[in-house]
Amino acid sequence: MSTKRAMAYHYSVTCFIYFLLLIPLLATLVYSLCDQWGATILPSGFTFKWYIQLWTDPRFLTALYHSMTLAVGTLILSAVLIVPCVFVVFYYYPKLDTGLNILTLLPFAIPPVVSSVGLLQLYSDYPLLLTGTPWILVGCYVGIALPFIYRAVNNNLRALNVHDLMDAARLLGASSTQAFFKLILPNIRKGLMASLFLSFSFLIGEFVFANLLAGANFETLQVYLYNMQQNSSHFTSALVISYFSITLILTLLATRFNR
Amino acid sequence: MNNRLCRPFLVFIPFFIILGLFQLAPLVWVVINSFINNDGHWSLANYQQVVSSPFYRQAFTHSFLVSIFSAVAGLLIATIGCASLRHMQGKIRNIMIAFTNMTSNFAGVPLAFAFIIVLGFNGAITLILRKWGWINSFDLYGTQGLSVVYTYFQIPLAMLLLYPAFDALKVDWEEAASLLGASHRYYWQHIALPVLSPALLGTFIILLANGLGTYATAYTLTSGNYNLVTVRIANLVAGDLFLQPNLAAAISVILMSLLIFITCVNQWLVKRSYHVY
Numbered sequence: 001m002s003t004k005r006a007m008a009y010h011y012s013v014t015c016f017i018y019f020l021l022l023i024p025l026l027a028t029l030v031y032s033l034c035d036q037w038g039a040t041i042l043p044s045g046f047t048f049k050w051y052i053q054l055w056t057d058p059r060f061l062t063a064l065y066h067s068m069t070l071a072v073g074t075l076i077l078s079a080v081l082i083v084p085c086v087f088v089v090f091y092y093y094p095k096l097d098t099g100l101n102i103l104t105l106l107p108f109a110i111p112p113v114v115s116s117v118g119l120l121q122l123y124s125d126y127p128l129l130l131t132g133t134p135w136i137l138v139g140c141y142v143g144i145a146l147p148f149i150y151r152a153v154n155n156n157l158r159a160l161n162v163h164d165l166m167d168a169a170r171l172l173g174a175s176s177t178q179a180f181f182k183l184i185l186p187n188i189r190k191g192l193m194a195s196l197f198l199s200f201s202f203l204i205g206e207f208v209f210a211n212l213l214a215g216a217n218f219e220t221l222q223v224y225l226y227n228m229q230q231n232s233s234h235f236t237s238a239l240v241i242s243y244f245s246i247t248l249i250l251t252l253l254a255t256r257f258n259r
Numbered sequence: 260m261n262n263r264l265c266r267p268f269l270v271f272i273p274f275f276i277i278l279g280l281f282q283l284a285p286l287v288w289v290v291i292n293s294f295i296n297n298d299g300h301w302s303l304a305n306y307q308q309v310v311s312s313p314f315y316r317q318a319f320t321h322s323f324l325v326s327i328f329s330a331v332a333g334l335l336i337a338t339i340g341c342a343s344l345r346h347m348q349g350k351i352r353n354i355m356i357a358f359t360n361m362t363s364n365f366a367g368v369p370l371a372f373a374f375i376i377v378l379g380f381n382g383a384i385t386l387i388l389r390k391w392g393w394i395n396s397f398d399l400y401g402t403q404g405l406s407v408v409y410t411y412f413q414i415p416l417a418m419l420l421l422y423p424a425f426d427a428l429k430v431d432w433e434e435a436a437s438l439l440g441a442s443h444r445y446y447w448q449h450i451a452l453p454v455l456s457p458a459l460l461g462t463f464i465i466l467l468a469n470g471l472g473t474y475a476t477a478y479t480l481t482s483g484n485y486n487l488v489t490v491r492i493a494n495l496v497a498g499d500l501f502l503q504p505n506l507a508a509a510i511s512v513i514l515m516s517l518l519i520f521i522t523c524v525n526q527w528l529v530k531r532s533y534h535v536y
Contacts, residue, residue, distance in 0.1 A: 017414070109515075111489060117504060118288035226368050237376060
């Protein structure tokens with residue numbers, strides 16, 4: 001095969017795959033911007049009214065607020081809980097790394113539906129009445145964020161010369177805790193931020209826990225989206241595109257931080 | 260252990276409390292209660308009920324059919340795509356990888372909505388295909404439709420997982436092979452695919468597990484009417500009919516055991532497969 005023909009092949013294959021991946025998104029975008037698209041191939045009537053209707057709906061704004069505060073709160077808690085652990089394992093107990101590694105994969109290996117079976121039975125009654133409140137979601141979402149934060153911080157620590165840095169800090173009279181906050185933390189900030197943004201887009205996309213454990217009592221963006229399916233599909237399209245734009249901005253921010 | 264080594268251990272306490280409460284405790288509850296029958300005694304009744312019921316067996320068959328199909332199709336498309344993506348210029352390639360990253364987030368409820376618009380009964384693509392006479396009707400809400408939607412969300416995931424593995428293929432290998440008279444096909448069959456096989460097998464397992472565990476997409480698309488394992492589990496703990504959490508636990512344990520079994524077979528295959536280093 002000549003190089004020119006080979007390149008033509010590679011370009012057409014890549015373009016075709018990405019075109020396939022784009023179709024649902026493009027169609028949703030067009031759908032959200034037109035007045036009517038019934039049983040015809042082409043849409044008619046360009047309008048912004050679905051977006052205006054969506055962004056003035058108080059229920060949507062509440063759901064957005066719920067999702068945002070839930071995700072931000074969870075991520076702050078996750079960072080506070082997980083980062084010191086990863087550092088302590090890395091610096092003091094490197095042998096525990098394998099064990100912690102397996103533990104981080106646990107949330108991946110167990111489907112959320114399966115966890116929900118146990119969670120619904122354990123926390124639906126006194127003394128731990130958590131179902132229907134955002135607190136149970138916070139607990140579950142820490143598990144979802146765990147693998148991302150663990151990977152990022154661990155990789156960052158590997159790239160640093162942690163032992164020399166800590167020795168130098170102690171030689172200059174800093175305690176281990178001081179050295180962690182003033183020296184290690186600023187050095188892993190970038191990777192940590194990138195992993196937090198990545199987890200953020202995962203968390204606001206979470207549906208199973210949100211629907212089964214909190215449901216209508218604490219409606220998140222995804223649950224709102226699900227409950228709106230009886231509405232006009234133009235309206236839901238505007239919702240999907242708005243939701244997707246939010247994730248897009250976050251992914252872009254994550255890649256910015258990752259550089 | 261002296262004091263210097265003991266104090267850092269304290270940071271684990273809150274971490275393990277949260278993880279224990281929300282990850283381990285529910286898992287332990289599921290495993291234990293799957294062996295407890297309706298009267299509160301130890302028994303295998305729940306398992307017997309699952310195995311003997313055609314309805315639950317159908318759920319497993321459906322789940323595996325759709326997951327295996329989508330994992331194989333997604334893996335195939337992703338392999339072809341990654342092989343070509345490697346030949347793109349740096350800048351185009353980076354944009355495409357960023358786009359893959361983005362679409363891998365496009366799953367669940369929003370994805371189901373998008374597919375209803377595109378491939379639903381009056382969807383744009385359905386209408387085009389019907390006009391051209393390629394299809395009479397497309398059932399988005401059955402096995403056929405779910406397989407397509409699942410494949411859609413498997414492709415970006417497979418590409419993200421596979422792409423780094425393609426770095427193991429050195430460019431000079433292909434040149435060396437063609438200098439020695441190997442055809443393009445021979446190179447792929449005897450050099451590239453064997454080298455990639457551990458990554459391909461590993462990705463396949465992740466895709467399969469991803470497909471089996473998926474709930475939101477199918478639930479939105481079919482309103483829970485299509486019989487899948489995850490839909491059955493959710494219905495037994497949060498459905499409209501009477502609830503049977505212990506039966507749901509038994510189904511969950513069977514599902515996880517099957518996943519563990521597949522992973523073990525996969526590990527064994529990976530060990531036997533070709534290794535570069």
